[in-house]
Structures are given as C-alpha cells and as structure tokens.
Amino acid sequence: MVEAAMECFHERGFNGTGIQDIARTAGVPKGSVYNHFDSKEALAAEVMDRYAVSRKMEMLRDETLAPVPRIRAHFEYLAADLERFSFERGCMFGNFGMELSNQSAMIRGKVDTGLRLWTSAVTEVLEEARAEGALATALTPDQLGRFLVNAWGGAVLRAKVAGSRAPVDGFFEVFDSLVA
Amino acid sequence: MVEAAMECFHERGFNGTGIQDIARTAGVPKGSVYNHFDSKEALAAEVMDRYAVSRKMEMLRDETLAPVPRIRAHFEYLAADLERFSFERGCMFGNFGMELSNQSAMIRGKVDTGLRLWTSAVTEVLEEARAEGALATALTPDQLGRFLVNAWGGAVLRAKVAGSRAPVDGFFEVFDSLVA
Structure with missing residues (x-):
C-alpha cells in the first residue's frame, strides 16, 4: 500500500x-487504506521514509571509490532512477517540499x-576530497555540499518541466568543473 | 481576481x-470567477503570465550596470521578493512546475x-561579461546560464523547506566564486 501511495504521490x-486512487493502484478496497493509516498525511510520511531509503545515501560511504568519483556515482544513480520515468516525476523531496x-x-x-542528512553526507565526502588535495575549488566543502x-x-x-535529461547533464558538466 | 488567485496558488x-478560496480572497461571489475564466487551469495560466512580468527580466537589459553586477542585482531583487513571505512561498515557476x-x-x-526566456536573458548578459573578460570560470556562458x-x-x-534565507545566501556565495 505504501508502494502504491508512493507511485500515486x-x-x-x-x-x-x-485515497481512492491509492486503493485502486494497490488493488484493495478504499476502507482498508484507512484501516492502516489515520490520514493521507500519515501515509505520505511513511512514503517519505521509504523514499529516503531508496536514495541510497550509503553509496556516499562506499570507500572502495575515491571521494569525488563516489559523489558523482551517487548523483548518477539518482539520475538513472529519474530516467526510468523520463525525468517526468522528479524527486519526492522536491515535489513534497514544494507542494x-x-x-x-x-x-x-x-x-x-x-x-x-543528504547534504551532510555529501559534505563529509567533500571534506575527504579536500583532505586528499582532490578538490580544486576555493569553496569550502560545506559551501559546496549545500550548493x-x-x-x-x-x-x-x-528536467521535469522540460521532460528532458539536458538539465541533469548540465549539472554534471558544472560538477566536473567545480569539483574535479 | 487574478491577484487573488495568484495569492492563493x-x-x-x-x-x-x-475556486471558493479565490472568490473569498477577491471578495466576489464564486459564480463570478467562472464568469471570467473557463476553468481553474485558465486562471492559473493568467496568473503565470502576470507572475512572469513581476520577475522583471528587463533588469537584465539595464546597461547602466556592468554585466556581472547586473545579474547579481536581478537575483537580489528576486531574493528580496521571496523574503517578503519569509521564503515560505517559493517561486511560482518552481511551484507550478513541480505540481x-x-x-x-x-x-x-x-x-x-x-x-x-529567463535562461536566455541571463546567458546573454554572461556573454557580455565574457566579451569584456569579466568571467573567470572556464564554463561557457551557456553552461553557466542554464546552471x-x-x-x-x-x-x-x-529556502522554502527550511523557512530560511541561508540556501539563497549560499547561492550568492557560489555565484560570487563562479562568476565574479
């Protein structure tokens, strides 16, 4: 049911x-949604928890990769996930944050x-990169991580508005210029 | 009525x-909204046109300022506008784009x-800056403008999610590092 709600949201x-859309997608009667969740908001909170796990923050602690390629691999993972839906669904953090x-x-x-949490994880890897002398920019890891x-x-x-990968490619171009 | 709709949206x-919220904010009966607009979507389209004008893109063509300070002044104008609502409303382009x-x-x-249109206007000013030798980065004006x-x-x-100006300040820090 949480999966169905995530898809709809x-x-x-x-x-x-x-709630009817969620019940239909999950293939259950509408009443059974309310048996499990007090409100649509409570269900959305559960969806956010599950979505956060699917972002695979642990990739940022994978020390088999050097710091900069590790951050890039994480963003590439996220890009591949967005591409599954032709970039049309966007990121749940952004969608729910806006709405x-x-x-x-x-x-x-x-x-x-x-x-x-995500910003902190990225910033920590950037600090590793700086310690190794692998960060060219004059910006601090903290400034850069937040940015x-x-x-x-x-x-x-x-990318969502344009229905195109181009803005994400543009992000990587600037990433490579700023970070590498 | 368009003003009232913009405020609600x-x-x-x-x-x-x-529609009832819009009518109440405008101080008119609900029926009169439908007298002027076929649908909530048509009203939203009108709101977007008015919002676009309020972004003051013409600031980017104000040649009394040098290119880089001109772009900065435009983003500062937008930041001041967001600050009127403690950054809690966000930008209508982003909000409607997401939703x-x-x-x-x-x-x-x-x-x-x-x-x-906004990206093109920013990019044109960055091209002026490059022509004057006032753009330090190796990125092209086009890459930088889109980014x-x-x-x-x-x-x-x-800033909207955090209810704080800090992310916007972070943008200016990186702007100054990348562009100036």
Missing part, C-alpha cells in the same frame, strides 16, 4: 491524489531532515 | 486551492517558456 502530487511545506509541518520536517544538493534539486525540477 | 498550490507538469500541458508549457537558473530554483526550494 510521485506522479500526481499529494493534493492531486485521492506541502505550507500545508503539513510533518512532511516539511521529513523533507528538511532528509535534505539535511550541490540544492543545484541538483533545481536541475531535477527543470 | 502561491501560498497553497494549485490543487490545494479551491502541474504531469497534470497540465498548458501550465507546463508556460513554466518551460518562462524558464527558457545558475536551475541552481537558483533549487536554492529557492530549499
């Missing part, structure tokens, strides 16, 4: 999805926490 | 806003066109 947004920040303190908190995560979010949004 | 999103790209081809087209506009969108999203 991801494609149509929170306010664009009815629900003013509507649900719970969802906003989950998005904020997810983005903070990369936010710039990624913007590229994903643009 | 900006704060609560498209799907989170009812409606899969729901309305008309709105998606307006967002896509708006972002393309800056997308990174801005991501920073605005993050």
